[in-house]
Amino acid sequence: MDSLHFLMNGFAVAFQPLNLVLVVFGCIAGLFIGAMPGLGSVNGVAILLPMTFLVPPTGAIIFLGALYYGAMYGGAISSITLGIPGASTAVATTFDGRPLALQGKADRALIAAASASFVGGTISVLLFTFFAPPLADAALAFGPPEEFALMLLAFATFIGLGGDDIPKTFFSIFLGLALSCVGLDIVSGKPRLIFFDLPGFYHGINFLVLAIGIYGIGEMLWVIETTHGEMVVTAAKISWRGIVSALSELRHCVKTVLMGSFLGYFVGVLPAAGATPGSLMAYGIAKTMSKNPESFGKGNINGVVAPESANNAASTGSMLPMLTLGIPGSPTTAILLGGMVIWGLEPGPLLFVNNTDFVWGLIASLYVANLFALLINLAFIPAFLMMLRMPFTILAPIIYILCVVGGYAPTQDMHDVWLMLIFGVVGYLMRKLDYPLAPAVLAIVLGPLAEASMRQSLIMSQGSFEIFFGRPISGVIMVVAILLLLAPLRKFLRRREAKTAGA
Amino acid sequence: MRVAELIMAVCLAIFAVSIMWMSYHDLPIGWIKGSGPGGGAFPFWLGAGMLICCGLIVLRWARRTSPPSQSTEPFMTARAFRLFLIGAGSLTVMIGSIHFVGVYVAIPLFLIFYMRILGHHKWPLTVGIALATPVAAFFFFEIALKITLPKGVTEPAFYPLYDLFL
Numbered sequence: 142m143d144s145l146h147f148l149m150n151g152f153a154v155a156f157q158p159l160n161l162v163l164v165v166f167g168c169i170a171g172l173f174i175g176a177m178p179g180l181g182s183v184n185g186v187a188i189l190l191p192m193t194f195l196v197p198p199t200g201a202i203i204f205l206g207a208l209y210y211g212a213m214y215g216g217a218i219s220s221i222t223l224g225i226p227g228a229s230t231a232v233a234t235t236f237d238g239r240p241l242a243l244q245g246k247a248d249r250a251l252i253a254a255a256s257a258s259f260v261g262g263t264i265s266v267l268l269f270t271f272f273a274p275p276l277a278d279a280a281l282a283f284g285p286p287e288e289f290a291l292m293l294l295a296f297a298t299f300i301g302l303g304g305d306d307i308p309k310t311f312f313s314i315f316l317g318l319a320l321s322c323v324g325l326d327i328v329s330g331k332p333r334l335i336f337f338d339l340p341g342f343y344h345g346i347n348f349l350v351l352a353i354g355i356y357g358i359g360e361m362l363w364v365i366e367t368t369h370g371e372m373v374v375t376a377a378k379i380s381w382r383g384i385v386s387a388l389s390e391l392r393h394c395v396k397t398v399l400m401g402s403f404l405g406y407f408v409g410v411l412p413a414a415g416a417t418p419g420s421l422m423a424y425g426i427a428k429t430m431s432k433n434p435e436s437f438g439k440g441n442i443n444g445v446v447a448p449e450s451a452n453n454a455a456s457t458g459s460m461l462p463m464l465t466l467g468i469p470g471s472p473t474t475a476i477l478l479g480g481m482v483i484w485g486l487e488p489g490p491l492l493f494v495n496n497t498d499f500v501w502g503l504i505a506s507l508y509v510a511n512l513f514a515l516l517i518n519l520a521f522i523p524a525f526l527m528m529l530r531m532p533f534t535i536l537a538p539i540i541y542i543l544c545v546v547g548g549y550a551p552t553q554d555m556h557d558v559w560l561m562l563i564f565g566v567v568g569y570l571m572r573k574l575d576y577p578l579a580p581a582v583l584a585i586v587l588g589p590l591a592e593a594s595m596r597q598s599l600i601m602s603q604g605s606f607e608i609f610f611g612r613p614i615s616g617v618i619m620v621v622a623i624l625l626l627l628a629p630l631r632k633f634l635r636r637r638e639a640k641t642a643g644a
Numbered sequence: 645m646r647v648a649e650l651i652m653a654v655c656l657a658i659f660a661v662s663i664m665w666m667s668y669h670d671l672p673i674g675w676i677k678g679s680g681p682g683g684g685a686f687p688f689w690l691g692a693g694m695l696i697c698c699g700l701i702v703l704r705w706a707r708r709t710s711p712p713s714q715s716t717e718p719f720m721t722a723r724a725f726r727l728f729l730i731g732a733g734s735l736t737v738m739i740g741s742i743h744f745v746g747v748y749v750a751i752p753l754f755l756i757f758y759m760r761i762l763g764h765h766k767w768p769l770t771v772g773i774a775l776a777t778p779v780a781a782f783f784f785f786e787i788a789l790k791i792t793l794p795k796g797v798t799e800p801a802f803y804p805l806y807d808l809f810l
Contacts, residue, residue: 195788306710312656312697319663319690326671326683333671334663334687362731366724534763538755539777541735546747546781550791558739566732573719574645574652574712592686599681 144274151501154199155509163196163204164506168514171211176219176525177536181228182212182416182456182473183579184360187352188540190480191547198484199502202477206460206503207510209473210262213416213453214514217254218525221247221445230416230452233424237437237444244440248380252387253442254449255518257398261450262511264402265409265457270504273493277465280490285597286608288489290618291468292591295412297625299580307629309576317584318591320346327593341556348479348585349551350561355578357544358565361537363572384519390442397427397443398450405451409458415471416455423451457507464500465490469586472579479586483551648719649705649712657698663691734758746795748778748802 154160174185185208193201216231221238234254241250283291296314300307323334324345335342391398401423408419427447428437437444459470460477467489469475481488492500548561568578602608610616664687671684705713720728738754755774759765785791787809795802 192784194791195784306701306704308697308700308704312694312701315690315693315697316656319687319694322667322687322690329671329683331671331683333684334666336666358735362728365727365731532763532765534759534765535769535773537731538758539773541738542751542754542777542781545735545739545742546785546793549793550785550789553791555739555743555794558742562732562735562739569728570648571652574649575710596681 151505154502155505167207168211171208172215175212175215187356203506233448240440257446257450261402261453265454277493285594286615288594290615294622297622313580317581321588354561354564355568359568401450405454406458409455416452419455420448420452645715660694
């Protein structure tokens with residue numbers, strides 16, 4: 142069992158004092174960010190990524206991985222006690238978590254959410270450990286055509302699975318890709334898209350500038366506008382007796398938790414799907430599986446454990462394509478992927494060959510982070526509830542400052558800070574008009590890779606597009622991607638048919 | 645909301661056209677025989693794609709099929725607009741002032757403005773956070789990460805600190 146051997150080495154990395162400290166800090170930061178209404182793992186990872194230049198790449202990814210996990214746990218806290226989802230991944234948790242809290246069972250709901258998260262996290266990390274190496278092995282045979290096909294598939298999933306406005310989703314993808322073109326052309330080395338001849342555009346637009354702009358500044362503008370109302374925090378007391386009785390009640394939810402974990406994991410693995418759709422789907426299925434579906438929405442504990450187990454499982458699942466294929470499985474992993482490029486690593490299957498410490502250190506630390514997040518969560522629920530009362534007039538300026546210095550740090554150019562402010566403001570205005578922005582962030586990270594792999598493929602084939610369809614693996618992926626891209630068109634035609642048939 | 649939807653689509657369309665024009669102007673956008681598309685082709689066609697999307701958005705606006713084009717709600721209430729102006733405006737002023745007085749003056753001023761004037765927090769809390777944040781930033785960025793943050797005219801004041809820590 143090679144995997145077990147590598148995993149043991151990974152634990153040796155994860156248990157190094159520095160990394161252990163980073164896991165604990167990551168969990169706490171994640172729990173806090175996840176619990177703050179409106180801020181989720183994407184925001185936390187985007188804002189704090191520049192801070193990780195302090196530690197080696199392995200420590201940095203361990204910290205951000207733990208933060209990702211912690212945010213999944215933390216989202217439930219405000220979903221249950223405030224009735225406002227702490228993060229988009231915890232939206233489904235409010236449906237039944239809030240009614241439970243109003244019935245005075247907030248502690249039950251919080252404990253159920255935490256333990257479901259733990260089970261979901263554990264199952265998905267186990268699946269991850271045994272799926273990742275074979276997938277990475279297979280991916281080693283991939284060439285530029287396969288890479289391009291995979292990236293096309295990632296964008297196609299946004300179109301095919303996204304419920305958003307289709308032209309706006311397309312626009313967002315094109316925008317992200319176009320922004321990634323700014324700078325020097327990779328093949329000819331000539332400058333392109335240098336707006337207003339500003340020298341700052343020659344080094345291209347760092348993905349962090351867009352990510353912090355949208356998920357830092359834009360998100361804060363959004364949150365301040367939407368949560369201006371008075372928030373009522375429901376008190377919850379956690380005692381040992383409460384934990385024991387809540388856990389024994391959970392025996393009835395085992396099936397739901399298992400379903401949520403597996404479903405969440407596989408949804409997370411899909412490129413670009415991530416934890417939010419995973420948790421919503423798990424909630425829906427738990428409701429249909431249930432013997433009394435009408436109790437959902439009125440405080441059924443199954444409605445809490447299903448999305449919570451799914452969102453943790455999905456966060457691990459989305460790391461699988463990121464590490465093995467170099468294709469992010471969620472907006473958060475898109476930012477992590479960009480971070481790996483900054484740290485000087487080459488994302489993709491070669492990581493499993495060249496950077497075993499990094500990969501297995503991360504996997505092992507996910508086990509550790511899962512456990513710590515559970516313990517910290519249960520132990521400090523009262524502290525988190527206190528922090529939830531922290532007014533936005535303190536939190537907002539501190540986050541803005543983190544954004545400004547974080548946007549400055551990677552390139553040390555004020556030009557990028559201004560650009561970030563523009564992205565934040567424009568992103569906020571676009572978001573108000575239902576433009577989805579996650580595809581743009583994914584696109585700016587994947588853009589340089591997608592263009593390079595496409596042009597390399599075309600140079601290999603001397604300009605013939607057949608290369609994408611002639612090779613078996615890339616051919617199959619291309620066909621799936623094209624079908625997904627055409628899905629909205631089919632829906633449109635069918636609706637039209639129905640209309641003419643009706644008339 | 646309807647007006648905002650149209651204005652946004654038109655602005656984005658102008659942006660798309662400028663991308664197309666810039667890549668057409670600077671680089672070959674056509675097919676280079678034997679090696680595929682030229683350096684400008686990728687951005688040019690992306691710009692074209694954006695333009696088509698804007699066209700579709702306007703079409704859906706005209707036929708009232710997308711949610712924002714049906715909504716009769718105002719794009720921003722007066723209150724939301726005020727919050728937006730304060731947030732974005734104070735950030736703009738802070739970032740602008742970094743060029744002149746540096747982060748270590750701009751950050752405390754920004755914090756005091758936000759916490760005292762908007763948040764009505766007590767002076768001790770306001771001053772405490774306004775002083776602690778730049779000190780933390782100094783140790784984190786300048787000492788630990790060796791990233792010098794812009795200081796503007798306050799640069800000379802930091803020479804003794806450099807001597808002490810670097």
